[in-house]
Amino acid sequence: MITINENFLNLQNNYLFSTIAKKVDDFKLKNPEKKIIKLGIGDVTRPIAPVVLEAMHKAIDEQGNLETFRGYGPEQGYEFLREKIAEFDYARRGVKISPDEIFVSDGAKCDCGNIGDILGTDNVVAITDPVYPVYLDTNVMSGRSGNYNNKTGKYEKIIYIPVTAENNFIPEFPKEIPDMIYLCFPNNPTGTTLSKEELKKWVDYARKNKILILFDSAYEIFISEENVPHTIYEIDGAKEVAIEFRSFSKTAGFTGLRCAYTVIPKELKVYTKQGKEVNLISLWDRRQGTKFNGVSYPVQRGAEAIYSEEGQKQIKENILYYMNNAKIIKEGLQEAGYTVYGGKNAPYIWLKIPSGLTSWEFFDKLLNEVNVVGTPGVGFGPSGEGYFRLTAFGTKENTIEAIERIKNMK
């Protein structure tokens, strides 16, 4: 008799954004005349840069020609792209990452989920709280979570590390030492960052305790302030303990095109239960070679194109556009008396809900009264209760209007 992976039965509700989509759809059905402004899901809206379009058109023409046609590419990604990444995203910042430590993929979400394939299911997982739901849900699926406790809103085996206004959004070491921890900076959902000094504390802690750091750096391009690390490998010793996930989704608007990459340094050691050292990179290489078949060739050519001088100029125009929206949201809400975080090095604004409302109640209030969609903080974890996320990915016009509406909300 065929049986299921019963860990799936431990998953709570539906995926956060599906729930929101359903609420919005229901509202639309009942109020077809209302103009809804969505500042909820973290999806980009600016068109793809011309250099990327040009590179993709060219690659597609190559696919139509017998002499230049390419079939299966390397599962790890083409050298032309891996070399550009190594040079531009790392060497330029004084960090030595070799192209064969870079694995191109179709999404950081996929990699963040699939990385669990190569890790033992007994590892104790720590997440910051609030957090991107994928880290948690994929660990529930693979059996690392234990049971869900309805009272606490937490899984029994997961270590939740609160990041709230109280600790200035800086995660503190938990009482129990975890085996693996997800860190995302610039942070989704709070929009906050860690300084090099703060991140170094975590790297040192991981080295001391043989912990794997899963560092999600999908929002690196939004960093505008000094002393914020652009890659965890700027920190001495990080190569021994950290994987880094990066993505073209936010960097270059690739959410619909699909391209990302994961870095696993050769120095990164993990262990058998008996304590024998294993290179994590060899496991991931085997996993990708067996369960993945590389990223679409024209998409990899498109990603390559952003590393030209003109490409950088073009993608940064979009980033500035979004960060201007972030400023509009941040300053507008502050004027309206709200306390807000983030928005300086990230496209997310994390808003403290002033009254006694829960974050889902605030979601409903915003949707029903001023037709603005955001994301309730508690959707990202129990410590997100009392907060609300707005994103800078809308159009400037909609962002201005949304903030005006919120300002005038009773």
Next chain:
Amino acid sequence: MITINENFLNLQNNYLFSTIAKKVDDFKLKNPEKKIIKLGIGDVTRPIAPVVLEAMHKAIDEQGNLETFRGYGPEQGYEFLREKIAEFDYARRGVKISPDEIFVSDGAKCDCGNIGDILGTDNVVAITDPVYPVYLDTNVMSGRSGNYNNKTGKYEKIIYIPVTAENNFIPEFPKEIPDMIYLCFPNNPTGTTLSKEELKKWVDYARKNKILILFDSAYEIFISEENVPHTIYEIDGAKEVAIEFRSFSKTAGFTGLRCAYTVIPKELKVYTKQGKEVNLISLWDRRQGTKFNGVSYPVQRGAEAIYSEEGQKQIKENILYYMNNAKIIKEGLQEAGYTVYGGKNAPYIWLKIPSGLTSWEFFDKLLNEVNVVGTPGVGFGPSGEGYFRLTAFGTKENTIEAIERIKNMK
């Protein structure tokens, strides 16, 4: 201390095609003047059809325009593609599959591997032998294989069902009843098929014993004979027990573009250990929603384009080209006195090695003496020993030359 998934240590050697690539590279280094002809890996060589190029160019232009830009698409694939699949690949053959039972992905290899995420690790797995290595290796990774036995060349917990010339390449029911079985028809590597009657026996067996059939139908488009099922759902009752994997890789030359799909009918029930029924589709939907982010939009538009009248005409030209190669290989080898199978409903020719050579020895002989690369049968499983796979995906000129060389081989 971070620990690994130790099942990975159970994997044997490297992935088959990597090993071949290494041998070929070594040969090239030593013999730079030799012209190697590769009829080994199952990768296409014909350029992408013009309708596909046109659709992709258009989609890329849409991505460059604010009004038509698309970010994240549905994880399950766009409706426009799922509807075409449902209509063309199923309804046209009298099979009712709803678009929401179709999950578009970036590869059948990925889906064949990832499907294990939602199934219990205690399930007993059956594979035909020889077999596409991904079915086996992904089950080793997830802990369903038991230990490898060096003497038998088999994993202890896996049920190997021989498909050889002795049983006319028709798998027989094993002594022990499995919980899940992979069936691939038209078959990779043997190039053989099952009749409707033979496939019905397996569907009935699966229904009787609550077995899940994982039906890989990646080579459907090569079927040229009557009474060969184009989808397992042509068989009554199959929807209750079978997943079907399909791909645009061979159908339309998408190995470098990446698009495939998996069908999970709503009727398909699986079970908790306690015997409670669960719909498999809900688990896969949750898995894909959490660990996947959809296929590149321009690629989905490209896939959609093959379903037009002109698209069908164009992709079939390539298929005829390959099948002509298959004929050249089959007839040429028969003239040379070899016994060959397949090549009529599949792009694979399965050749019986005449002398006392092992299949790796025959591989080396072909590489060294006539500079032709094929795939040793034993690479697909112990029952592949004594056989050798050639593929029809080369150019016509190279195929003719390779066969001439083999004919003249001492």
